[in-house]
Amino acid sequence: MMLIAAGWISFLLLAGGLALNNTVTGIVTRNFDEGLSYVLTGMIGSAEIGADGEVFFIRPLGDQRFMEPNSGLYWQIRAKGHEDFPSRSLWDRSLDVPAGHFDAEPHVYDSDQFAGEPLRVLERSIILPGSNTQWMFTVAASRKDLNDQIKMIRSILVYSFVALGFGLMLMSGMQTWYGLFPLRHVRRAIQKLRTTGASRVNDPLPREVEPLVNELNALLAHTERQAEEARTHAGNLAHALKTPLTVVMNAATAKAPDLADTVIREAAVMRRQVDHHLARARAVGRRAVGMSRAEVWPSLEAVLRAVERLYTQARLDLDGPRDIVVAIEKQDLEEILGNLIENAAKYGGGSVFVTVDTTKEAQFCEIWIEDDGMGIPEAERIRIFDRGARLDTGKPGTGLGLAIVRDVVEIYGGTVHLDESEDLGGLLVKLRLPRIPS
Numbered sequence: 001m002m003l004i005a006a007g008w009i010s011f012l013l014l015a016g017g018l019a020l021n022n023t024v025t026g027i028v029t030r031n032f033d034e035g036l037s038y039v040l041t042g043m044i045g046s047a048e049i050g051a052d053g054e055v056f057f058i059r060p061l062g063d064q065r066f067m068e069p070n071s072g073l074y075w076q077i078r079a080k081g082h083e084d085f086p087s088r089s090l091w092d093r094s095l096d097v098p099a100g101h102f103d104a105e106p107h108v109y110d111s112d113q114f115a116g117e118p119l120r121v122l123e124r125s126i127i128l129p130g131s132n133t134q135w136m137f138t139v140a141a142s143r144k145d146l147n148d149q150i151k152m153i154r155s156i157l158v159y160s161f162v163a164l165g166f167g168l169m170l171m172s173g174m175q176t177w178y179g180l181f182p183l184r185h186v187r188r189a190i191q192k193l194r195t196t197g198a199s200r201v202n203d204p205l206p207r208e209v210e211p212l213v214n215e216l217n218a219l220l221a222h223t224e225r226q227a228e229e230a231r232t233h234a235g236n237l238a239h240a241l242k243t244p245l246t247v248v249m250n251a252a253t254a255k256a257p258d259l260a261d262t263v264i265r266e267a268a269v270m271r272r273q274v275d276h277h278l279a280r281a282r283a284v285g286r287r288a289v290g291m292s293r294a295e296v297w298p299s300l301e302a303v304l305r306a307v308e309r310l311y312t313q314a315r316l317d318l319d320g321p322r323d324i325v326v327a328i329e330k331q332d333l334e335e336i337l338g339n340l341i342e343n344a345a346k347y348g349g350g351s352v353f354v355t356v357d358t359t360k361e362a363q364f365c366e367i368w369i370e371d372d373g374m375g376i377p378e379a380e381r382i383r384i385f386d387r388g389a390r391l392d393t394g395k396p397g398t399g400l401g402l403a404i405v406r407d408v409v410e411i412y413g414g415t416v417h418l419d420e421s422e423d424l425g426g427l428l429v430k431l432r433l434p435r436i437p438s
Helices: 002-046 144-179 181-196 207-253 259-289 296-310 330-347 401-411
Strands: 047-049 055-057 073-078 107-111 119-126 135-142 315-319 351-356 364-371 415-420 427-434
Touching (some): 002 073, 002 119, 002 135, 002 144, 144 181, 181 207, 296 330, 296 351, 401 427
Antiparallel strands (some): 415 427
């Protein structure tokens, strides 16, 4: 920030200084030229043609410097075929005026014809009354005074703008230091957070950094929640594997005759538990990556095609808008829908009806999955989500499907609720997922 400010200050001061220098120099030069123009006008007003055809002044010019040799102020009148009429200040020199042109208006220019004495020259061509001769009236003045004035003005401008630039850069540096000073409070607060083991930044901080601190606390809360979820997953998995491993160890120690069957049975239990916790871990990992999104209708169609191949006797219907997008990974959405629709086809009476977006809410999308089966008693609708819970043990299953559905849905901020279907009479599953606006 300080380098950028210094660059802009330098650029603007340089551009402004050059513009101001050109303006002031132009004003001083014009004033100098106006002084020469007054002298030239006086010369023309005082000039007459004598009886011999030569020009002369009827009254002398007022500036005494014209009478002093090499004074720095000169005049000269020249015409073709006539002798030059110079001021005494020229002494033995003459002004070299280009011939062969006619200047109806005053013409000013710089000249170096005198060694060591740059001149500012003003000339004009005049035809005096009583003569057809073209007379060139010329006034010249040394540029020493003009150059000294310009040099003094430039020196003042340079010193002033340099001082102004250093002052502005100093103020910019102080402003930057003062403006970023609240971040030092944040640094100290984070250092205290790291050294004391606190979980939040609770120190009173300047208002300017409150949004930053709020986001930092939200990030810490998110990280803490993820760490807690990871610890919970690890503990649940360890607890779930402990019993099967104990059974296998006991059977192996006792050299039980059904050891092989025991190992296979308990290994299957452990594999189901591992699959369950891996599904939760994948959902947590995908949620942490960023904004997840999945189109509901294509996922439902893919699941329905798969379920129709497994349960050919089931009739599956789908209804609702086709442009709904939810904040969940497509793979997790299809796993959730697959578990719920497969359960409806497996345990229902043959009809499954899926309705999308029944609530029309802006923040959430609700999907209803209904069947015409026996349903689930109200007292069992909460217990059925526990790991391993099954109401119908006559059909194959692990009892982990609804548990996985509940865990994954809650990870994404949604809910799943069981009710009774008014239209089909069986079970109604209300799946509520966060929606992404169109």
